Amino acid sequence: MPALNQQSIINAWDAITPDLIDDFGDAAFKSWLSPLVFIDVKDGVLSLSAPSRFMKDWVVAHYEQSILKHSNKNDSSIKNVVIHIASKNKKSDDSDTEPSKKMPDTKVSAIKNNEFFSEEDFISSLDPRYTFDNFVVAKSNELAYAASMRVTESDKPIYNPLFLHGGVGLGKTHLMHAIAWQIHKNHKKKRVVYLSAEKFMYSFIKALRLKDASSFKESLRNVDVLMIDDVQFIGGKDTTQEEFFHTFNALVDQQKQVIISADKSPNDLEKIGDRLKSRLSWGLVADIHPTTYELRLGILQSKVEAMNMEVDPQVLEFLAFKITSNVRELEGALNRIIAHATLIGRTITIDTTQEVLRDVLRSNERRLTIDDIQRRVCEFYQIKVSEMLSAKRTKNITKPRHVAMYLSKKMTTKSLPEIGKNFGGKDHTSVLHSVRKITQLIQDDHDLMTEINTLHESLR
Ligand code: ADP
Numbered sequence: 076m077p078a079l080n081q082q083s084i085i086n087a088w089d090a091i092t093p094d095l096i097d098d099f100g101d102a103a104f105k106s107w108l109s110p111l112v113f114i115d116v117k118d119g120v121l122s123l124s125a126p127s128r129f130m131k132d133w134v135v136a137h138y139e140q141s142i143l144k145h146s147n148k149n150d151s152s153i154k155n156v157v158i159h160i161a162s163k164n165k166k167s168d169d170s171d172t173e174p175s176k177k178m179p180d181t182k183v184s185a186i187k188n189n190e191f192f193s194e195e196d197f198i199s200s201l202d203p204r205y206t207f208d209n210f211v212v213a214k215s216n217e218l219a220y221a222a223s224m225r226v227t228e229s230d231k232p233i234y235n236p237l238f239l240h241g242g243v244g245l246g247k248t249h250l251m252h253a254i255a256w257q258i259h260k261n262h263k264k265k266r267v268v269y270l271s272a273e274k275f276m277y278s279f280i281k282a283l284r285l286k287d288a289s290s291f292k293e294s295l296r297n298v299d300v301l302m303i304d305d306v307q308f309i310g311g312k313d314t315t316q317e318e319f320f321h322t323f324n325a326l327v328d329q330q331k332q333v334i335i336s337a338d339k340s341p342n343d344l345e346k347i348g349d350r351l352k353s354r355l356s357w358g359l360v361a362d363i364h365p366t367t368y369e370l371r372l373g374i375l376q377s378k379v380e381a382m383n384m385e386v387d388p389q390v391l392e393f394l395a396f397k398i399t400s401n402v403r404e405l406e407g408a409l410n411r412i413i414a415h416a417t418l419i420g421r422t423i424t425i426d427t428t429q430e431v432l433r434d435v436l437r438s439n440e441r442r443l444t445i446d447d448i449q450r451r452v453c454e455f456y457q458i459k460v461s462e463m464l465s466a467k468r469t470k471n472i473t474k475p476r477h478v479a480m481y482l483s484k485k486m487t488t489k490s491l492p493e494i495g496k497n498f499g500g501k502d503h504t505s506v507l508h509s510v511r512k513i514t515q516l517i518q519d520d521h522d523l524m525t526e527i528n529t530l531h532e533s534l535r
């Protein structure tokens with residue numbers, strides 16, 4: 076088995092995600108493990124980061140041993156797992172987890188020196204893969220993309236704020252980081268601060284605790300570009316919301332660029348005061364729509380290319396077709412099949428993909444009902460649904476009935492007895508009989524196969 080290190084195509088964390096899913100199931104994985112972000116493997120330590128302290132504590136208590144076990148199996152040099160909090164920015168998190176490490180004095184004077192947001196922190200909070208070059212543009216995200224590019228080009232803000240919104244995993248953070256990288260590259264002197272809303276609150280609360288809130292505010296107001304990701308999380312926290320509002324106003328007044336992302340449009344944000352809502356809608360509000368098949372395929376192709384891998388185009392098409400929820404899940408699926416292929420030495424086919432991604436595929440299943448299938452099949456063969464569900468045994472009725480049962484088995488996750496029940500209370504054996512019959516017939520009945528393909532296609 077190849078040893079994995081951070082230079083591998085698949086990092087030590089992605090490599091073990093299939094094992095963790097096997098151990099804990101998809102739901103637990105999604106809730107607790109998928110939010111963890113790989114930092115690095117250094118000196119035998121796998122470092123991960125968790126988005127909050129609570130999450131970290133939970134993971135340590137429930138999953139750390141397994142993470143270590145699987146990591147060590149994949150890469151025997153890994154002897155320990157450390158989970159940091161809140162961001163890829165290890166330094167300040169460490170100083171909070173282990174307060175004894177750093178004297179409070181050092182921290183206070185750092186703030187006084189107005190180094191609250193150092194360049195080092197800034198760089199380490201950005202994902203190097205999230206650039207404009209790596210962002211695939213399509214109709215659904217072209218406005219957000221164009222607006223993001225635009226703010227990096229001009230010196231004075233054109234839209235203030237730029238407000239990006241869209242559902243989970245559609246590329247908001249990717250665009251935010253891309254903007255930050257680009258401004259950093261184009262305008263070296265500009266002071267850009269990128270914070271998750273969580274980090275913003277955390278830094279503010281920390282400053283309050285150190286009785287240095289005013290320095291914190293001051294350093295925030297001295298930036299040229301302020302970016303707050305996932306601003307919906309500020310909702311409900313009155314003091315931080317208030318603080319954010321004032322900072323926001325101060326920056327906009329000074330013609331400093333503010334860039335915000337959220338999962339909803341300003342008006343739909345819950346627990347955000349009306350004043351702030353209207354302030355947030357002043358500039359340009361650009362939304363990212365759900366992905367289309369073409370975009371998903373494009374993203375997969377570009378990821379495969381970036382990884383320098385060869386994957387059968389049919390497998391990519393299959394994934395783009397099946398995994399419609401969001402890009403993060405799509406990427407996760409691609410990483411998983413590649414990890415399996417690399418680790419187990421299997422080539423990737425549609426069959427192995429289906430096997431490896433069983434759980435993901437099931438949760439992405441379009442809710443096609445037996446009802447839909449019956450209606451479509453009846454329409455196609457020009458019979459009535461009531462006839463299909465009756466006990467009639469004439470050939471013009473039995474054939475569509477067999478076909479509909481066959482498609483129900485193939486295209487839904489319903490069991491044989493459930494399907495039988497939906498066909499006027501038939502026994503599961505008669506469903507099985509239909510499925511077998513059609514499976515057998517299409518071997519050499521070319522017309523029937525074409526009919527079924529047509530129906531299948533129209534139902535997808
Ligand atoms: P959000 O912040 O909206 O929840 P992210 O920006 O974290 O979503 O995106 C999730 C993943 O999907 C990231 O790895 C990102 O690189 C990828 N992604 C999303 N949209 C695109 C795109 N249009 N092109 C390339 N990658 C994308």
Ligand code: MG
Pocket residue numbers: 247248249304305
């Ligand atoms: Mg995000």
